[in-house]
Amino acid sequence: MAISGRPAPQGTIEPRRSSKWGMRCAPIDSGPAPDVLMRARAGDHGAFGELVGRYDERLRRLAFRLLGCPRRMDDALQEAYVKAYRGLSSFEGRSSVGTWLYRITYNTCLDLLRSESRRETTTLEVLREQPDTAPGPDGRAAERADLAAALAALPPDQRAAVLLVDAEGYDYDAAGDILGVARGTVASRLSRARSALRAALAEDEGGPT
Template identity: 40%
Template sequence: MTPPSPSDAELLAAHRAGDRTAFGRLVSRHERRLWSVAVRALGNPVDAEDAVQEALIAAFRGARTFRGDAAVSTWLHRIVVNACIDRMRHDRSRRTVPMPDTEPAAPRRSDPAAELTTRMAIDEALAALSVEHRLAVVLVDMEGWSVADAAQILDVRPGTVKSRCARGRAKLAVLLGHLREEAG
């Protein structure tokens, strides 16, 4: 019988105690979701990779500052969100072309060209949202975080997350209304 895998908190504690493999094992558990948040927030896989790499370096170096007030996964997502915000502020004048998700797609029966066009329209609409609204919508609606967890990640109150999601969704509805008309 194999022993149970160590928890995230145990891996972080082992890293802090000098275990050279613990942080890598911790990252391997969360890297896909961290990258997914970053690519949806930034709209560009290359920028997302850079932001996640910067965030993980910061987490590796700053592991001793983790107080345990939140889950380790929430702490990692917070660092990634901060890296994304920094990158968005730094690159505000630079325009990028949104790329489609690179996650493997399930077999589909619909038109791939139409799906790509829809995905690009969604990415463009997300990019039109303010940083605050985009991050709230990405975390809650696209990544499935609870409002409470998203509030911890964004370091705001839950009511603020709800408000930002509502405003972001309203703007997305306007920006993407043409998709509903085309489908109907």
């Protein structure tokens, strides 16, 4: 389901966690206005567009990093929004709307990866969260390329843990709600992912692994 426009997020809270690996940490959202959620649950298309527009940029970032291709990202988001629209009337509020949308998007991406039955690749755009016009050192692009390659080499479940906790600023409990696993599983996946990233980056720099 396409949405018209992408309203700027409002009512956000800056995350307490600083981003690792040089990735920018997204603000934690405080949730949509109650009337918007109520109208969306009643089938108001405009309210639903406003609701998902609040999270669209972050959901696209997650989908792109998992799938590594703009076309596949668009396909996944289209399917995820259809699922969200159809399921919103039964949304019980046991988690935040943002967590619920992240979970739908994550599961849709995993379904797409499974259906293709092949290892996905990620382009260098994986780290381009926002346009960065500030000049940087000559080695910055190479460092970002190394990180993109290291992230692409992770299994999707580990990559999602890194993205949610280290890039999006979610704590282990919230990330577990999104991924549908226990807090300890998030911690385990994150530990393995961070170790793999450190080893890959050290190898790229010519250091010990």
